[in-house]
Amino acid sequence: MAKLYFRYGTMDSAKSMNLLAVAHNYRKQGKRVLLVKPRLDTRFGAAKISSRCGLEADADLLLDGETALDPAEFRNLDCVLVDEAQFLSPQVIEDLRRITVDPGVPVICYGLRTDFRTKLFPGAQRLMELADRIEEVKVTCQYCQKKAICNLRFVNGTPTVRGPQIQLGADEHYAPVCWNHYDEATRSVAIEQSGSFALRPS
Numbered sequence: 001m002a003k004l005y006f007r008y009g010t011m012d013s014a015k016s017m018n019l020l021a022v023a024h025n026y027r028k029q030g031k032r033v034l035l036v037k038p039r040l041d042t043r044f045g046a047a048k049i050s051s052r053c054g055l056e057a058d059a060d061l062l063l064d065g066e067t068a069l070d071p072a073e074f075r076n077l078d079c080v081l082v083d084e085a086q087f088l089s090p091q092v093i094e095d096l097r098r099i100t101v102d103p104g105v106p107v108i109c110y111g112l113r114t115d116f117r118t119k120l121f122p123g124a125q126r127l128m129e130l131a132d133r134i135e136e137v138k139v140t141c142q143y144c145q146k147k148a149i150c151n152l153r154f155v156n157g158t159p160t161v162r163g164p165q166i167q168l169g170a171d172e173h174y175a176p177v178c179w180n181h182y183d184e185a186t187r188s189v190a191i192e193q194s195g196s197f198a199l200r201p202s
């Protein structure tokens with residue numbers, strides 16, 4: 001049986017760059033890698049996996065919540081790499097888990113653990129439940145030297161705890177932050193959601 005990995009991190013923790021580096025290494029050795037991503041992530045073009053440092057590659061397979069995976073189609077692969085796995089449905093995560101048993105291909109999923117309200121994404125929750133290995137991709141807080149564990153959402157420059165869970169955005173809409181800075185920013189805006197709030201580094 002091969003392993004299911006969940007490599008999670010906040011926004012800007014270089015998850016996609018990590019994925020693309022792993023894919024490059026497999027392919028350099030003549031191995032066969034399948035690049036997978038959710039269909040709803042269309043920020044960089046429907047079939048592209050892109051990292052903020054400029055690396056990108058075409059996804060081989062796009063998945064949505066209704067996609068049922070046929071294990072036979074994963075035979076003869078050396079690795080399956082999944083980007084933005086938090087957006088996959090729990091059902092798809094379970095299908096990926098089965099692929100590690102038969103045909104026995106390792107599956108490495110990269111994604112966010114929690115949303116901007118610090119709540120687990122359903123896909124991330126299922127990965128936390130089913131993965132053999134759970135590994136953190138780390139980045140420091142935007143405002144201090146602590147490790148970032150939260151994703152702070154900004155709308156028009158103001159931190160917010162409002163809006164839908166899935167709202168794909170560019171860099172300016174989210175910041176990786178430590179708990180202290182997340183709590184400081186969101187407690188203030190929860191009391192008064194005004195446009196005048198400014199984050200102060202501690």
Ligand SMILES: [Zn+2]
Pocket residue numbers: 141142143144145146177178179180181
């Ligand atoms: Zn901080």
